[in-house]
Amino acid sequence: MTDTVTVRVPAKVNVQLAVGGLRPDGFHGLANVFLAVGLHDEVTASPADVLRIGATGPDAHQVPLDDTNLAARAARALAAHHGLDAPAVHLGLRKDIPVAGGMAGGSADAAGALVACDALWGTRTPRGELLALCAELGSDVPFSLLGGAALGRGRGELLTPLAVGGTFHWVFAVADGGLSTPEVYRECDRLREASGTGATVAAVPEPEPSPALLDALRDGDAAALAASLAGPDGASSNDLQPAALSLRPALADTLKAGTSAGALAGLVSGSGPTCAFLTESAESAASVAESLLASGTCRTARPTTAPAPGATLLS
Ligand SMILES: C[C@](O)(CO)[C@H](O)COP(=O)(O)OP(=O)(O)OC[C@H]1O[C@@H](n2ccc(N)nc2=O)[C@H](O)[C@@H]1O
Numbered sequence: 001m002t003d004t005v006t007v008r009v010p011a012k013v014n015v016q017l018a019v020g021g022l023r024p025d026g027f028h029g030l031a032n033v034f035l036a037v038g039l040h041d042e043v044t045a046s047p048a049d050v051l052r053i054g055a056t057g058p059d060a061h062q063v064p065l066d067d068t069n070l071a072a073r074a075a076r077a078l079a080a081h082h083g084l085d086a087p088a089v090h091l092g093l094r095k096d097i098p099v100a101g102g103m104a105g106g107s108a109d110a111a112g113a114l115v116a117c118d119a120l121w122g123t124r125t126p127r128g129e130l131l132a133l134c135a136e137l138g139s140d141v142p143f144s145l146l147g148g149a150a151l152g153r154g155r156g157e158l159l160t161p162l163a164v165g166g167t168f169h170w171v172f173a174v175a176d177g178g179l180s181t182p183e184v185y186r187e188c189d190r191l192r193e194a195s196g197t198g199a200t201v202a203a204v205p206e207p208e209p210s211p212a213l214l215d216a217l218r219d220g221d222a223a224a225l226a227a228s229l230a231g232p233d234g235a236s237s238n239d240l241q242p243a244a245l246s247l248r249p250a251l252a253d254t255l256k257a258g259t260s261a262g263a264l265a266g267l268v269s270g271s272g273p274t275c276a277f278l279t280e281s282a283e284s285a286a287s288v289a290e291s292l293l294a295s296g297t298c299r300t301a302r303p304t305t306a307p308a309p310g311a312t313l314l315s
């Protein structure tokens, strides 16, 4: 038995998010190309009398500290999986991933809590079982465990790792206030209905990954990846982008500010409202971040690199 265990878990950006029709179970089929990026949460697990959650960081006040916290749900799920009593553990969340920002912060904490509790309790859960627990906790959680880059099929939980041939330089423009993921999916359906195409599985083509985008990732080619992320007239590899823009029209100004500042391409990260900008170098990322901040169109701008490893034990 160890006394304290800390796990570091990355945020993600969806370099492609192709959204299929609304399934009868309330989810959408996806071709979801995940890329883990160098913004991290840390989850520290230590013994306690009952399950307790604490959170620190700039967005900590937005994190629920009750049973609805995804890290608490993860600890309970792992304990139940091993037939243990209710988990007696303190989970300390050091949050650096924006909350409700479309970067899978809660999912990162869930994956981190699973790995941390598994080490603390000495339960040695096989990787496949951990991934299955992740999928029960949320569609993004398996990728938070895996990291790197991966194609997510199904509702995003069925992962195939992808090769990445180099380091990509990104800037993340963090908005004031979050967006609710289910609301953004609902807005996507509403826009599809309103445009006359319909929103059901029968009406929307099966989502497929873009071969050019996968090649660009494999080759580590930032210019080619940029060409796959955004096109003329606001076209985006993220099918949720029109819905996020519809709910938060000011994001158009953020996207414009980043591309005017020299980013190769910009898109909304997942369900938003964080905007992601691909740049050609670390220097360019620093300068785009500075311009974004000066533009007043975001709360903060964070340069970083990708890919990043998945949930990693630090101690
Ligand atoms: C937008 C993304 O972050 C892109 O990676 C994910 O698709 C969202 O993943 P997540 O936050 O882990 O979402 P979940 O906790 O599994 O689901 C929350 C809600 O989002 C919607 N949802 C989620 C995933 C999916 N493939 N289709 C959906 O329609 C559903 O309304 C669902 O009830």
Ligand SMILES: Nc1ncnc2c1ncn2[C@@H]1O[C@H](COP(=O)(O)OP(=O)(O)OP(=O)(O)O)[C@@H](O)[C@H]1O
Pocket (backbone or CB within 6 Å): 062, 063, 064, 068, 069, 070, 071, 093, 098, 099, 100, 101, 102, 103, 104, 105, 106, 107, 109, 110, 140, 178, 179, 181, 270, 271, 272
């Ligand atoms: N550990 C957690 N950290 C942050 N939010 C949490 C956590 N557990 C539960 N939540 C709840 O989940 C909501 C969504 O938070 P999260 O930061 O995961 O959003 P997100 O990054 O947009 O998710 P995704 O990109 O996976 O769709 C929050 O508003 C909060 O109420």
